Amino acid sequence: MTTAMTATEPMTTTTGATGAATARADGAPAPRVLLYSDDATVRAAVRAAVGPRLRAHAPEIVWHEVATATEVVARADAGGWDLLVLDGEADKVGGMGLCRQLKNEIYRCPPVLVLTGRAQDGWLASWSLADDAVPRPLDPLILQKSVAALLG
Numbered sequence: 001m002t003t004a005m006t007a008t009e010p011m012t013t014t015t016g017a018t019g020a021a022t023a024r025a026d027g028a029p030a031p032r033v034l035l036y037s038d039d040a041t042v043r044a045a046v047r048a049a050v051g052p053r054l055r056a057h058a059p060e061i062v063w064h065e066v067a068t069a070t071e072v073v074a075r076a077d078a079g080g081w082d083l084l085v086l087d088g089e090a091d092k093v094g095g096m097g098l099c100r101q102l103k104n105e106i107y108r109c110p111p112v113l114v115l116t117g118r119a120q121d122g123w124l125a126s127w128s129l130a131d132d133a134v135p136r137p138l139d140p141l142i143l144q145k146s147v148a149a150l151l152g
Helices: 040-050 069-078 095-105 119-127 140-151
Strands: 002-004 012-015 032-036 062-066 083-087 112-116 132-135
Touching: 032 040, 032 069, 040 140, 062 069, 069 083, 069 095, 083 095, 083 140, 095 112, 095 119, 112 119, 112 140, 119 132, 132 140
Parallel strands: 032 062, 032 083, 083 112, 112 132
Antiparallel strands: 002 012, 012 062
16 A cells, blocks of 8 residues: 555545556456545445455555545546546535536546435436445445446
């Protein structure tokens, strides 16, 4: 696990097999996921629910955690992500508004999974242009299945 600090980002964490990009058996790079929440416990819960791999013998998912919307926009704009997971309940800038912004501003925006506050917020996730939404409380099976489907 590697951790880097920047002036605009209180904490950025990347986790994966060795902290570096790994490759799948077919030679394709390991899945890279940008995970946004201002709450470190939410980020930890998502990583724990999804697990280190999508399936047996697959490479470890490379997670990159960010805690601010500014960092999400900068990282998403830079590209190279296979999936964005955004916390719809984040303070200041929620994941649903952020998702809509990214989908409208980034050419070929990667798939976005939004974590909603409750199942009834599915309509808001649709408005946000999210590719999928998972409600709280987070069900590990549903979350892992959604991530696997979006990563293909």
